Amino acid sequence: MRRYARLYKAFLKYTLMEQMSFRGNFLIHVLVELLWFGLLLLFYDIVFAHTRVIAGWSHAEYLVLLGTFYVVTGLVEAFVMPNCAELSELVRTGKLDFALTKPVDEQFILTVRKIDWPTLSNVAYGLAAVAFGLRALGWVPDVRDVLLYLTLIASGFVFFYSVMITLAVTAVHLVRNQSVYEQWFYVIMFARYPPDIFSGEWGSILRKCLTYLFPVLVVVSVPAKLLARAALDVRGAAIALFAAVVGFAASRWIFRRTLRSYRGASA
Amino acid sequence: MMGKYGTILRTSISERLIYRTDFFVSTALRFAPIITTILLWRAVFAGAGRAELASYTYHDIVAYYLFSTLGRAFSSMPGLATGITRDVRQGQIQRFLLQPVDYLTYLLMYRVAHKLVYYMVAFVPFVILFSLCRSVLPGWPEPERLIAGLLSLLLAFLLGFHIEASLGLLSFWFLEITGFLYIMMGVNYFFSGHMIPLDLLPSLVRQIADVLPFRYLAYFPAAVFLGKVSGAEMWRGLLTQTLWVGVWVVCSRALLARGLRRYAAYGG
Numbered sequence: 001m002r003r004y005a006r007l008y009k010a011f012l013k014y015t016l017m018e019q020m021s022f023r024g025n026f027l028i029h030v031l032v033e034l035l036w037f038g039l040l041l042l043f044y045d046i047v048f049a050h051t052r053v054i055a056g057w058s059h060a061e062y063l064v065l066l067g068t069f070y071v072v073t074g075l076v077e078a079f080v081m082p083n084c085a086e087l088s089e090l091v092r093t094g095k096l097d098f099a100l101t102k103p104v105d106e107q108f109i110l111t112v113r114k115i116d117w118p119t120l121s122n123v124a125y126g127l128a129a130v131a132f133g134l135r136a137l138g139w140v141p142d143v144r145d146v147l148l149y150l151t152l153i154a155s156g157f158v159f160f161y162s163v164m165i166t167l168a169v170t171a172v173h174l175v176r177n178q179s180v181y182e183q184w185f186y187v188i189m190f191a192r193y194p195p196d197i198f199s200g201e202w203g204s205i206l207r208k209c210l211t212y213l214f215p216v217l218v219v220v221s222v223p224a225k226l227l228a229r230a231a232l233d234v235r236g237a238a239i240a241l242f243a244a245v246v247g248f249a250a251s252r253w254i255f256r257r258t259l260r261s262y263r264g265a266s267a
Numbered sequence: 268m269m270g271k272y273g274t275i276l277r278t279s280i281s282e283r284l285i286y287r288t289d290f291f292v293s294t295a296l297r298f299a300p301i302i303t304t305i306l307l308w309r310a311v312f313a314g315a316g317r318a319e320l321a322s323y324t325y326h327d328i329v330a331y332y333l334f335s336t337l338g339r340a341f342s343s344m345p346g347l348a349t350g351i352t353r354d355v356r357q358g359q360i361q362r363f364l365l366q367p368v369d370y371l372t373y374l375l376m377y378r379v380a381h382k383l384v385y386y387m388v389a390f391v392p393f394v395i396l397f398s399l400c401r402s403v404l405p406g407w408p409e410p411e412r413l414i415a416g417l418l419s420l421l422l423a424f425l426l427g428f429h430i431e432a433s434l435g436l437l438s439f440w441f442l443e444i445t446g447f448l449y450i451m452m453g454v455n456y457f458f459s460g461h462m463i464p465l466d467l468l469p470s471l472v473r474q475i476a477d478v479l480p481f482r483y484l485a486y487f488p489a490a491v492f493l494g495k496v497s498g499a500e501m502w503r504g505l506l507t508q509t510l511w512v513g514v515w516v517v518c519s520r521a522l523l524a525r526g527l528r529r530y531a532a533y534g535g
Contacts, residue, residue, distance in 0.1 A: 028446030035453045043462055046469070051315035054307070186296055193303055197310040206302075 004108065015115040029118035037070065037125045055196035062194070063133030064228035069192050069220045070126025072156040074119060077184075080161050082114035084168035084180045096262065107255050111165055134227060141227055149223050152237060155244035156219035162247035163187055169258045191220040211236075215243045271368065272376045279380030294388045298396060304332050321467045326403035327493065331464050333400060334489035339461055340389060341420045342427030342484035344378065348448055351435030355530070356442075364527070371432060371523060378428055405494055412491065415501050419488040422508045427484055429515035436519060439526030460486025466495070480511040 019026055044066070048059040057065065087110060090096040099109050134141070141149070167183050190198075190210055195217040198207035210217040222236035312318075312325040323331065351374070354360040363370040397404065408416060434451060438444050456462055458481035465476045465486045476482055487504055490496050496504055 025443060025446060028450075032446060032449040032453070035450060039453055039457055039462065042457075046463060046467055047311055049469075050317075050320045050467070051311050053314040055310040055314070182293065186299060189300055189303060193307055197303075197306045199306075200309075203306055 004104070007104065007108075008112065011113050012115060016117055019117050026118050030121045033119065033121050034125065037122065037129075040066065041129070055194050055199070057194045057196070060133045060136035061224075061228040063129045063136070065194060065221065065224040066192070067126040067129030067131075067133060068153070068224040068227070069188075070129065071123050072126075072153055072160065072220055073188055073191075074122030074126055075153075075157050076160045076164065077122065078116045078120040079112065080164055081119075081181065081184060082116045083111045084164050084184075086114055087168045088171055088180070091262070100259070100262075106259060107165075107252060111161075111255075130227065137228065139230065141230070145226060145230065148232065148237075149226055152219075152223035152226065152240055155240045156223070158244040159215070159219050159240070159247050160187070162244075162251035166251045166254050169255050188216065191216045195221050211239065215239050219243065272372060275368075275373055275376040276380050279377045280384055283381055283384040291388055294385065295392055297389075298336075298392050301332060301336060301396065305329050308332075321464075322495075323464060323466065328464070329400060329403045330405060330493055331489050333397060333404070334492045335459075335461055335464075335485040337393070337492075338420065338423055338485040338488040339459075340385070340393075341382070341488075342423040342459070344427050344431040347374065347378065347428070347431040348435030349445070350374075351432065352438040352444060355436075355438045355526075360527075360530070371519060374432060375428060382424065405492075408492060408494075412494070412497070412501075415505060416488060416491045418505055419483070419491050419508060422505070422512055423484050423488055425512045426480060426508065426515060429512065429519045430480065433515060433519040433522055436522040436526055439522070439529055455481050455484065458482065459484040460489065464489075480515070483508040483511055 044059070044062060047054070048062070052058065054062065090099065090110075096110075100106055102109055164180070164184060164187070167187075168180050171180065195207060195211070198204065198210070198217070207217065218236050218239045222233050222240055225236075226232050308325065308328045312320070312328075318324055320328075360370065363373065407413075434444070434448060437447070441447070458465075458476045458479050460476070460482060461484075465473060465482060468476060476486075483504075487496075487508060491501055491504070
């Protein structure tokens with residue numbers, strides 16, 4: 001375990017040094033993320049100029065939701081996505097062999113090695129939006145809620161990690177060509193909205209699927225509700241935790257199985 | 268003359284059809300965001316408790332997003348600018364200096380092929396989507412509006428192509444333009460009306476959007492089909508759109524000519 005911690009520290013240091021050596025690029029990347037976040041805020045500013053609530057969510061509550069979405073997806077985009085994008089490249093070039101011969105867990109070295117530092121700024125923007133939202137609501141969460149919030153964020157992160165790693169590693173097997181970032185966009189698309197907009201005949205069917213079968217609606221909205229409304233959705237939290245644990249176990253199983261069928265290209 | 272570029276068109280079409288399944292799946296998936304957009308706006312109208320927001324009814328908004336998606340299907344140029352950057356940086360562009368093929372015309376033909384295949388595949392989801400949303404659409408447009416709408420889609424394609432090509436050609440001067448491209452993508456997304464109908468913007472922002480070329484990439488074709496502009500105003504809009512196409516054609520041609528003069532090729 002100590003060895004893994006030391007390795008991870010080296011990954012953090014090395015990737016940061018690498019990316020900071022192109023300082024101008026780093027800064028532009030951070031600004032681009034800010035621009036897109038600003039556009040999203042502007043969109044809701046315009047929409048909320050016309051209405052006071054959207055499916056029961058006020059503007060301040062919505063900021064907490066949007067911020068939470070940015071925190072969770074920002075973490076995944078910084079820590080998971082660059083590794084997913086690299087995986088198929090490693091297979092194509094035969095460099096996967098080198099990773100497999102290292103005396104560490106394959107899934108560890110293949111899925112946490114790369115970190116996209118500038119994208120991590122999204123987490124900061126998200127937290128700022130959460131803070132603004134809470135201030136507008138005039139509400140300070142207590143320690144218990146903050147801890148619970150962080151736990152739910154972590155389980156959301158693990159859920160998305162499992163989904164994306166599974167998609168990336170099976171892409172290797174199925175020789176799919178679609179970019180992993182495009183798939184990511186479709187995975188998270190629904191989580192950006194409050195689950196309450198999925199109503200009506202078709203909407204509620206969609207909502208059930210996205211709550212129980214593939215719980216993207218849960219992993220962001222449950223922690224957001226906890227902070228914005230001081231209300232813990234116990235069933236939602238249970239689903240989120242369950243999805244994280246089962247998702248992780250499943251992704252590990254699939255990862256191992258898929259790698260076993262990898263035949264190597266260089267040796 | 269036509270034969271040469273006709274061959275490029277045919278070859279590009281068969282190239283696009285190599286990854287068929289992938290292409291079908293990703294095209295179908297591209298329609299998914301429209302579902303959340305519709306659900307969101309339904310909740311907005313329910314929350315506002317009003318039938319109209321800035322002259323848009325709920326039906327108008329849904330129809331607007333359908334038509335602006337159609338506009339984007341013509342005007343968006345994924346990979347064009349980054350492709351040019353790659354050609355310039357890796358020296359592929361030399362090929363076009365040696366062969367009697369004009370670089371921009373080649374790219375245009377390649378893009379036409381790309382779009383034709385895309386429409387063949389996207390035709391089915393578009394028809395399903397439009398027929399599902401039949402009740403919110405304004406009805407079949409009269410001939411004049413139909414012609415104007417189709418013309419504005421065609422012009423949106425040409426405008427989108429030449430704007431994106433001009434951005435890509437900047438790589439003759441700058442080593443790294445992806446950051447810049449991402450910023451332009453955001454500007455385009457907002458000012459083209461892809462994000463929100465421009466009529467809903469605060470008036471100052473609206474005035475800025477009206478003098479920029481981006482509104483002709485998605486907002487204007489949608490406004491024509493929706494009947495938000497008519498008569499002389501509609502044709503004036505088409506004229507302005509044509510002028511913008513002219514401006515960007517000249518711009519991209521000038522950038523290519525000047526860029527090639529700067530460009531130094533080694534080896535080969």
